[in-house]
Amino acid sequence: MARTRAFDTDEVVRAAREVFWTWGYDAAAMPELERSTGLGRSSLYNAFGSKRGLFDAAVQSYLDEVVRPRLAALAAAPTGAEGLRGYFDSIAEAVLGSAGGQQRGCLLLAAASGRSGQDDEVRSAVDAYRAEVTGAFAAALLRDVPAAGDGASAARVADGARLLFALLTAGMALARINGEEAAATLRAAADFTGPLAPC
Template identity: 55%
Template structure:
């Protein structure tokens, strides 16, 4: 007879997500995950199969609860003409919010791309999928803001803004002012209709 689960899976995954986001997969030790989740090692392994399984659940949670809600104004039709500018402003505010995970740790997936876990096929697929989702959302925002621009110009601007958002996530841990400047540059390019 199997064990009866006595914990809320979503709460456990969120707690683990915080540890992975702040420290990265490799530096998130099992004792840290046990403390954060309130589960024993055996319970973590029973519920998620492994630390890697728990990380996979944390990544899915991150996409569903953090990333997609922020991108929703850029992915739900109709996209408002100012949706991308508002997204960039909101991201800027988040990166400037002292002590917040975005301000101290950037993006869980962007960080994972540069870590050994990024070579895991499933994680690499999640990172690639996230980047494509981000690019598509930003592309929607560019088209809504600049509907009269030719598609090639819209695509170039969407690529530039996507690259600047990713750069901001990379930089925020070590150079917050430069991260904010990257977002300001994206906003300026959008405002100029570049």
């Protein structure tokens, strides 16, 4: 008879997510994951297969519970500019309000900065994140542009979305070093959306 799990998988994944978010994949030690989740190594491996399986679940949790709700709010805003401002402001506030003053930036970017950045699956996950966020930025910019169907306007929107993602990435990288400057960079991205809109 199979043994039923005596733990909440979502809670375990969220606890592990905090460890990976703080330390990145490479530096997240199994003893810390065990302490954080309250489960022993064998239970974690039985549930997730490996540290990598637990990380993959944490990444999915991060996308579903942290990234995508902000993208949904961006899409639901009355205008693209309001959505972008709200998006960047919410991230700036999160950076400044990090628990215990611990600045973490982006879980995916933290993971890609170590040796795991050479892992094809990690690179693929980060690139899919880039494409999803950049696509949401482009859609927001397009909402405020009448008749943006011509090639020049479409190219300008694509360039604007890339530039906004670059500012997001810069802010998330700075979050680990200087939270105030990270928040200022993120808010500058929100202020910069007007000039990015195609003529």
